Amino acid sequence: MIAFHRTLSGESVHFRYFSMFKLESRIAHERLRRICFNDFDREIALVVEYRHRGAREILGVGRLSRLHGADEAEFAILISDAWQGHGLGTRLLELLVQIGREEKIARIIAHILPNNTVMQRVSRKCGFALRCEPSDQEWLGEILW
DSSP states (O other): OHHHHHTOOHHHHHHHHSSOOOHHHHTOHHHHHHHHSOOTTTEEEEEEEEEETTEEEEEEEEEEEEOTTSSEEEEEEEEOGGGTTSSHHHHHHHHHHHHHHHTTOSEEEEEEOTTOHHHHHHHHHTTOEEEEETTTTEEEEEEEO
């Protein structure tokens, strides 16, 4: 996971975390321990891993987190810069939506920055409706069933 975070540009980090989140903070032991060991009743993370001749590399991570006290969840996706544009984000989101349906989650949402047009396009492709939240200066994507 540490090596994965080293592959991310400032823009990718900003699009995912909505701020400049320094590498040292992203790879801090306490943070990684919290995000790598999920409570599967509340959260699931899918990891895209490339294996070649014994070496392993994380290419992307998708996360679906149930919102407290609601029958809904929020998704987040982060793809290594070198692997963006290869369909990994779309595939991760398709799988997260499938898991949401199987878990009987009524609504999946995501908060997306206005200039993150790639994630907006991926969300629409996977069936999400987007609307602008001017007070938060972000897009809210949601899918209902």
